[in-house]
Amino acid sequence: MLNYLLRRLLYMVIVLFLVSILSFYIINLPPGSWIQNYALELEASGDIVDQEELDFLNKRYGLDLPLHEQYFRWVLPLISKGDFGESFEWGQPVWPLIEERLFLTMTISIASIIFVYVVSVPIALYSAINQYSIGDYFFSFMGLIGLATPNFLIALVFMIIMLRVFGVTPGGLFSPEYLREPWSLAKFWDMLTHLPVPVIVIGTAGTASLIRILRAQLLDEFQKQYVLTARSKGLRERFLIIKYPLRMAFNPIVSGIGSLLPQIVSGSAIVSIVLGLPTTGPLLLRALIAQDTYAAASMLLMLSVLTVLGVFLSDMLLMWLDPRIRYERAN
Amino acid sequence: MDDVLLDVQNLKTHLPLEEGLLKAVDGISFAIRRGETIGLVGESGCGKSMAVRSIMRLAPNFADISGRVIYHPQEGDPVDIVRLDAHGERIRDIRGGEIAMIFQEPMTSFSPLHTIGNQITEAIRVHRTQDRKEARKIAIDLLGRVGMSNPSQRMSEHPHQLSGGMRQRAMIAMALSCEPSLLIADEPTTALDVTVQAQVLQLMRDLQDEFGMSILYITHDLGVIARMVQHVAVMYLGKIVEFTDVDSLFYQAKHPYTSALIKSIPKIGKKSRRRLESIQGAVPVPINRPPGCGFFPRCSVAIPGLCDRVDPPLVQVAPGHAAACYVYPEVAEAANVSELEGQGNGTR
Numbered sequence: 001m002l003n004y005l006l007r008r009l010l011y012m013v014i015v016l017f018l019v020s021i022l023s024f025y026i027i028n029l030p031p032g033s034w035i036q037n038y039a040l041e042l043e044a045s046g047d048i049v050d051q052e053e054l055d056f057l058n059k060r061y062g063l064d065l066p067l068h069e070q071y072f073r074w075v076l077p078l079i080s081k082g083d084f085g086e087s088f089e090w091g092q093p094v095w096p097l098i099e100e101r102l103f104l105t106m107t108i109s110i111a112s113i114i115f116v117y118v119v120s121v122p123i124a125l126y127s128a129i130n131q132y133s134i135g136d137y138f139f140s141f142m143g144l145i146g147l148a149t150p151n152f153l154i155a156l157v158f159m160i161i162m163l164r165v166f167g168v169t170p171g172g173l174f175s176p177e178y179l180r181e182p183w184s185l186a187k188f189w190d191m192l193t194h195l196p197v198p199v200i201v202i203g204t205a206g207t208a209s210l211i212r213i214l215r216a217q218l219l220d221e222f223q224k225q226y227v228l229t230a231r232s233k234g235l236r237e238r239f240l241i242i243k244y245p246l247r248m249a250f251n252p253i254v255s256g257i258g259s260l261l262p263q264i265v266s267g268s269a270i271v272s273i274v275l276g277l278p279t280t281g282p283l284l285l286r287a288l289i290a291q292d293t294y295a296a297a298s299m300l301l302m303l304s305v306l307t308v309l310g311v312f313l314s315d316m317l318l319m320w321l322d323p324r325i326r327y328e329r330a331n
Numbered sequence: 332m333d334d335v336l337l338d339v340q341n342l343k344t345h346l347p348l349e350e351g352l353l354k355a356v357d358g359i360s361f362a363i364r365r366g367e368t369i370g371l372v373g374e375s376g377c378g379k380s381m382a383v384r385s386i387m388r389l390a391p392n393f394a395d396i397s398g399r400v401i402y403h404p405q406e407g408d409p410v411d412i413v414r415l416d417a418h419g420e421r422i423r424d425i426r427g428g429e430i431a432m433i434f435q436e437p438m439t440s441f442s443p444l445h446t447i448g449n450q451i452t453e454a455i456r457v458h459r460t461q462d463r464k465e466a467r468k469i470a471i472d473l474l475g476r477v478g479m480s481n482p483s484q485r486m487s488e489h490p491h492q493l494s495g496g497m498r499q500r501a502m503i504a505m506a507l508s509c510e511p512s513l514l515i516a517d518e519p520t521t522a523l524d525v526t527v528q529a530q531v532l533q534l535m536r537d538l539q540d541e542f543g544m545s546i547l548y549i550t551h552d553l554g555v556i557a558r559m560v561q562h563v564a565v566m567y568l569g570k571i572v573e574f575t576d577v578d579s580l581f582y583q584a585k586h587p588y589t590s591a592l593i594k595s596i597p598k599i600g601k602k603s604r605r606r607l608e609s610i611q612g613a614v615p616v617p618i619n620r621p622p623g624c625g626f627f628p629r630c631s632v633a634i635p636g637l638c639d640r641v642d643p644p645l646v647q648v649a650p651g652h653a654a655a656c657y658v659y660p661e662v663a664e665a666a667n668v669s670e671l672e673g674q675g676n677g678t679r
Contacts, residue, residue, distance in 0.1 A: 225439040231389055232434075233454040233505070234427035237418050244442050323489045324443055 001330050008315070012308050016301065023300040024071050027293050033063050034088045034291045061088055061294075074294055085294035089287065094298045098280060102302055104173060105279040107191075108198055109264045113257065115203040116210055124214035125246065131219060139211060146208035151267060155201045155274045162197065171276035173198070198275055202268045206260060213256075214249055221245035247321070254318050258311030265303055335403060336512055336545050337363045337386070337430075342398035342413070344378070344385045351619035355381040357569035358398070360645070363513065368539065368546040370556045370577070372592075373566035374614055379549045382566070383515045387426055388417045404429060405512065428458035431511035435518040437498035441490040447474075448486030451505045458509040473504040476541075477534060496527035500534070507538060514539075515547045520555065532558060553596055557581065565589050568617050568625030571645055575652040585654035588626045624656070632658055641666055 035058055042049050058064045062073045077083040084094035127136040162168055172179075173194045178187045221227065222245055230240040269281030280299050287296040319326045344356035355378045363369050371379045384390045386400050400412040402425065415422045426432075434440045441450055448470060455466040467486070474482035477500040490498055499519060506514055516535070520528040532555065539546055548559050556563055556577065563580045565573040565588065573586040584590040594608045612629040623639040624630070630638065637657055645655040646665040657663050 225434060225436055226442040228389060229432075229434060229440045229450075229502075230442070232387060232426055232432040234423040234425070234457050235453065236423065243445075247444055248442070322444060323446075324491050327489070327491065 004329050008312060012312065015308055016304055019304045020075060020297065020301050021071065023304075024074070024293070024297045025067070027288065027291065027296050027300075028067055028070075030291065032291070034061075034293070035063050037290060038088075057088075061086070070293070074297060078298075084298040087287070087292055087295040089290045089292040089295065094295050097295065098283065098299055098302065101278055101280045101283055102299075102306075104191075104277070105265060105268070105281070105303075106306060108173075108195070108202065108268060108277065108279060109261060111195055111199045112203040112206065112264050112268070113260060115199050116206040116260070119203070120207045120210040120214060121246075124211045124218060125241070127211065127215045128218035128222065129241065143208035143211050146204045147212075149204075151201055151205060151271045152274045154204055155198075155271050158197050158201055159275070173277055198268075198271065198277055201271050201275070202264060205267070206264065210253065214253060217249035217252060218245055221248045224248075251318065251322055254314055254321060257314035257317075258307070261310040262303075262307045265307070334365045335362050336365045336367075337403070337547075338399070338401040339386065340399040340401070342382065342385060342400060343396065344381050344390055345395045345397075346381075346391070347393065347395065348618065353618050354569050354620065355394075355617070356385060357617075359564075359566070359569075359571045360398075361564050361571065361574060363545050363547060365512070365545055366539075366543055367562070368548060368560045370560035370563040371547065371549045371566060372551060372553065372556055372563060374551060376614055376617075377566045378569040378617075379566050380517055383432070383517060383547065383549060386412065387430060387432060387515065388412060388415065388422050389426075389432075392417070402429070424458070427454050427511070428509045429511055430513045430515060431506035431509065432515045432517065433499075433502050433506045433519045435521050437495055437502055437522060438490075440502055441498065443490055446487050446489055447493070447501050451486075451501070451508055454505055455508050469508060470504070473508055474501065476538070477501070477504045477507075478530075479504070495523055496531065499523060499527075499531055503531070503535065503538070507542060507544075510542060511544055513545045513547065515549070517549045518551070521550070521552070528555075535559070553581075553592065565592070568614065568620070570625065570642075570655065572626070572656070573652075573654045574645065575654075579649075579652055583649075583652070585648055585652060585659070586626075586656050587630050587632050587658070589654075591631075634658075637663075 035054055038057070039049050039054055062070055065073070074085050077085065084098075086092065087094050087097055090097060123139050127139050130136055159171070173191055174187065175190050175194075178190045181187055222241075224245070227240070227244055230244050231237075235243075265280075268277075268279060269285060271277070272279045272281040273285070280303065284296060284299045286292075287299065319329060339362065340360050341358050342356055342360070343354070343358050346353040346355055357378070359382060361369065371382065373379045381390060381394075385394070385396050388396075390396060396413055398413060401409050402412055403409045410421065410425075412422065412425065441447070448467065451470040451473070452463070452466040455469050456463070459469065460466055471482045471486060474485055479485050479497060479500055485493070485497075485501070490501075493501065499522075503519070519535070520531050523531060535546070536559070546559075548555070550556060560577055562574070562576050564571045565580075565586065567588050573580070573584065573589045575583075575585070580589065581593060584593050588610075591608075591610045595610060597607055610629055615625065615628065617625070621639075622642055624633070624643050627633050627638045633639070634657055643655040643657050643662050644665050645653050646659070646662045647653045648659045648661050655662065657666075
């Protein structure tokens, strides 16, 4: 068991290392660099381009070095001191820039996952037990709409409804008065009240697909012999469905949490822009456009860390749920 | 008739499918006395599993069940199981508590996620006692009695940690945990290898002596029938075609289908060099089946014009021996088709 955990940990480090190289490489694939963009921008706005300043910036950020040396300039301080380097675009260290956004991204993602599960499990159960009933068709219809509608469109519709019906501007995660405030209980509560709209918008597609998967899974399990055995023992139908088929149907869903996480993080980027959420999405997009290498690579790396951790946790959960997997891995 | 435990009268289970009406069980009648073992034999797909599932009310929800299944409990009034609500309290009391079932596939009959102990004590706690510790004690005791080594450790093991034979033993322990009056065994040894099969059969006989329950034994294996049961019902296409004691079945089979079945048992000895006999043709699919004897297309003594027109009823043709075949005048008489017979160009 310990052996298995250590092996997993090693794999995680290797994966993150590869991710860091790959993302660094891809960020630098487009022609030009941040300095060139910066110079062009200055020129376009009619400012005089100071060659000395450009040379100074080039030196300072090491942008004239070959790519692998740039990579080591970024990754070595990161490993040794936990220093993510400096954002070219913002002229300040990367970490304070992304710290809060990472936290908010995770908050929204986890809340969305919880929302997806809380909504889809009862609906899938109902649909599977009452297969081909009016309710089942209704939920299938709603689910298909949820799957087919782009998230940003749902976001826009929500914004209109919030504005017209409730008279509140739904953008952002905080009320204006808390925007620049330090964290406090009041600010946290304020965030919670703003959470439902983005969570519903981001979670809709996931909910719809999870209902489909879980319903099919349950219908499959209902046919299994062990359900008949449970019935032949005289158990209550409701009790045995929750104890046996639902539990079995949960396995692929638990193992799916790991892949749900990156889906939600990347899927929420556009929604974040539309709803004006202070998550990593908009910042990452901007950093990528500006070729702000350190900021972009750091954000991608941190999101990968969270995803890899998520996969790991879902695997642990799966082992806890399924004795067969536990048995297999312990040996 | 005082000692009758289960009286099945004209039980029909019809399944409306997209392809048509599947008459999986089409009017079967038999009775099981207390302490008796009855065998239900037939080829795959003849409806024997569906018949016992209907008796337990475990047939699919869309199945249309009719007829009567009168269960006579130890105490209290007889109940007609067919009239009960399939999800109601009374049928749940009967299931597991009074009629228990063992299934064919010990591999898939247990939930792989729960321990053996959990799945056995669950039944005990539904029917016998609320007390966890007592339920556990009963379960450990039973696992010991079905011949499991180290029963208290087995309790916390999962099904994948047990061999097929051990799983079937656990299954038997689970079925017996609430001391049922009737045990329905649906091909309990089919998935096991021969030596384990022999052990499990012996175990079931011993346990029957000990608990005194009746057993309804479903199988397609005539060897198992010879070993286990006193009376046999032979099923073909949803109907019982012959009902008799086990000796007459092997030596004086009346129905052409039964005789053909007996002939197709491989023999060891002088005759073993002969080619193995088989029944020509295949079992027809019983969807939208026309009236008439289901065995007609495969039968060597069929009477055209009669057998393919009217269903032969199951009628006593010798003491304690019933068959559904027009070869016997009693059957034709009971079906009131003697005048029909003249019209056909029947030869016997």
